[in-house]
Amino acid sequence: MLIIENLTKIYDNGFKALDRINLEIPDGQFVAIIGLSGSGKSTLLRCINRLIEPTEGRIIWNGVDITAASDDEVRQIRRHIGMIFQQFNLVKRSKVLTNVLSGRLGYTNSLYSFLNYFPKQDRQDALANLDRVGIRDQANKRASELSGGQQQRVGIARALMQEPELMLADEPVASLDPATSHSVMKYLELLNKEDGITVLCSLHFLSLARTYAHRVIALKGGILQFDGLPTEIDENRFKEIYGEEAIEVAIS
Amino acid sequence: MNRTPPSARVALRNLLIVLVITLAAGIYAYGWTVTDIDLEKPQDEQRQTNVQNALRELLSPRIFEQDRKIITTTTSFLMDCEGESPAAPESSDDPYVRVTPSCGKAGDVVTVEAFNFESGVQAGIRWAPVEGQRRPREVLETGRKEIIIDSTGDFKGQIEVPRISGSSGQIHQIEFLASIPSGPVRFSKITDEVIRRMAETIFMALVATSLSIPISAALSFFAAHNLMRPVRVPVGNLMMAIIALPIGWLIGVNVLAVIGREAINFFQGDLEVSVLSLLPIIGLGTVAASRSVVLLETPSLSHRLWAIGQQLVFALILSLLIGVIGGLSLVLGERLVDFADSIRPDNNVGLGNWLATAVVDGINGTGNLLNIIGGLIELSMNSIGGLIGAFILSSSVTNLTSGMLRSIAGVPAHLLGGVMGAINGVLVFAFVAEIAKSAALLSLLTPLAAALFAQQIVVLGHAAWRARQKKVVLSHVERIVRWLIALAAAATAFVITFIQLRVGRTVIDGTLPSLETIDIMGIEITLYLLNAMIIGGVLGSVFGLLAGTRQPFSIGNVLYNVTRNILNGLRSIEPLIMGIVFVIWVGIGPFAGVLALMLHSIASLGKLYSEQIETIDEGPIEALKATGAGHLQTIIYAVVPQIVPPYVAFTMYRWDINVRMSTIIGFVGGGGIGLLLNQQINLLRYRDAGVAVLAIAIVVSILDYASATIRERIT
Missing domain, CATH: 1.10.3720.10 (MetI-like)
Structure with missing residues (x-):
């Protein structure tokens, strides 16, 4: 259970990215976060694993107050929260396998990582996770040699190495073409269904949210605009979220 | 808004342009004068000849050399024409020299001709009086420095008959010395x-x-702002770490460095014994380093203590190992040098010997390098031990106390911060003052440190006030006011420290601060250091009181x-x-x-x-x-x-x-x-x-x- 209470984030330049957000997300839910660019989607996701320090409010996950955790504790918590990114955030010059293994760093002693040593089990898991996202044969290529969709799957495999209970996905398909987008979303859906991982996924396209999400949260200017089922978003709601002039386009 | 008529604006702009150009011209003229630009000098003929000669020689590098053979051809000359003039040599195909007229007195100008020489040959002319009386003397052809035979192979020039007393009626020889290249062309000595x-x-x-x-x-990571900016530690942890540094240094110097030196001495002895006794050390080191690969979820206190114990053992082993490396380098280096000497070939004639010499030189060089490394370790063992001790103790203490520091909040945290801040200030300023007292310019470091501290105090105070007011966004005016207050505080701290430590005298006289000492409870301390430490203590305690122990401090920025x-x-x-x-x-x-x-x-x-x-x-x-x-x-x-x-x-x-x-x-x-x-x-x-x-x-x-x-x- 992830509980967000009164979460506010004001950046140093005075920009209010999140304004008193209250949410309760039960385990195992697939939640899509929609909204315009700059509506606070990324900030919300990054506050959850403290990549961004919230200004006010609390985030309580499985009974632990993330916002009050010390640096060491934050690292312990982050180990169970996977994250994938719009730009994939892989080390392009490193091998795919190394990229995947680096998801295990939180569990590895610094001294051993210094020597580039990972336990045998981790190496096996890395290959298994690559297998799961269908690119085991690419393990020894450089990450930069892979296509966008494949790179995002490496990102998923890296997050899987953490054995996450919660997956944060920040616009995971925004840099991909429609066909690849669906394949990446399907992997997220699979993790949600098979492993029971809670997924929080920010999306640009409402159609994707309708297809994959149990629940849709809409942000507008840092304020929670909508929280409900995907089917509840009709044309009026859509215009509330995206503005009067917006027209819904679907991704097929 | 702007009601000025266009023509007036244009005039104003033109005036401005003229002013700027005048100013630029003035600056340029000044630059012209100070750089001593003189267009007469490069046109001076003597200078031009000099530079041409220098350039010609520079562009004629002496890369190759060839031995030269001097061929002397002579012809006779009767001094003062008292007697029968020597006959002119007959023309032939061989090189010969002729002088006309073949008699004359001192100061006469006579013509010397040389025939059938190789073109391009360098030559010189000597005047040789009667053998055994005087040494031959160099005579120069008038107006020339050296003689070079032209393409026809002939030479014609004029010389002056030298003044030689008592030579009247003697037959003198005119020597024409042709320097002919001979032998192989080879690289010159240069x-x-x-x-x-x-x-x-x-x-x-x-x-x-x-x-x-x-x-x-290593330094580049500390100089990259994107890596350092996010590095923050709670003030309490930082202060704890700084307090532990000098204690760790002392322990390091007195324990770890001693172990290291013992190791150097021991391993410098017999190589075989050393290698054998190395095995258990490696084993012990492996045990000490084999911390669990997988990190525990929440380390308990006993785990923390165990980890710290391991760290201490690690420090011991590390010092020992560095000592071992030092000792082994010394003994191995010596062995290699001896070995190289023993197999050095007697000469390096022939390819085989030349190669062998090169290999021996390589071995010798490696031995010397090892010796230098060993010597360096031996020399710096004190600092190495001190550094290891300081860092290990510092990190252990921080690790052990961070939980405790986090649990303290409110007024006690600020009081604790004040006490620790005072100790920190004293330590930091003692360190800075040690450096500052070594030279006049460095003596400005202490006031500068005080200024930085004061500025940080203002920033911290403002942050605390902001937190209480729940103000997140800073207005432009507030930023400026804060900046002004910080500047004023920094200036005040600078001036007070400057006066208190008499930095002015040091800077003007270029002398070091007076080392007047004072006796406090049996400990002798220089007044300079004491003053610096007091200032540091006061600033540090204010800082600590304001910051408490939990406030994050961007140590990365510092x-x-x-x-x-x-x-x-x-x-x-x-x-x-x-x-x-x-x-x-x-x-x-x-x-x-x-x-x-x-x-x-x-x-x-x-x-x-x-x-x-x-x-x-x-x-x-x-x-x-x-x-x-x-x-x-x-x-x-x-x-x-x-x-x-x-x-x-x-x-x-x-x-x-x-x-x-x-x-x-x-x-x-x-x-x-x-x-x-x-x-x-x-x-x-x-x-x-x-x-x-x-x-x-x-x-x-x-x-x-x-x-x-x-x-x-x-x-």
């Missing part, structure tokens, strides 16, 4: 010397560059600024100036040059490297942070792979620059080809200097090309 010095130069650059790489690579400023300062001092200092320290020779280039390279590469870190893709860093990786792990897995290619490229570039620099560092005594070039120029041997200049041009352009190509390949 070419040999230049090649040797050039090798020395290239290796100077190589050694200086490679020695600077690890240091500047480290970034300190590293950046040191690198920038070092970089602004030319290696030539550094070379002068190192020549004083280690004497004339390549070693001084290497040290100067190394220091400059550290600063320069540190800056270049850090700029590369600042331009990397930050995505992977964010991603790895999100997985729960630590700082060090993030750097190794997200930063290092991205910076390896540019680091290699910049290292090549630096080597290129260092070769260039090492060609001139010899001018201040730094060894290499510059030393040779300087000597030749001072001796006015421009043809020899030309060889050095040519060698520099060739090597630099080859390296330029090579480094550009390699850099292109990599990036």
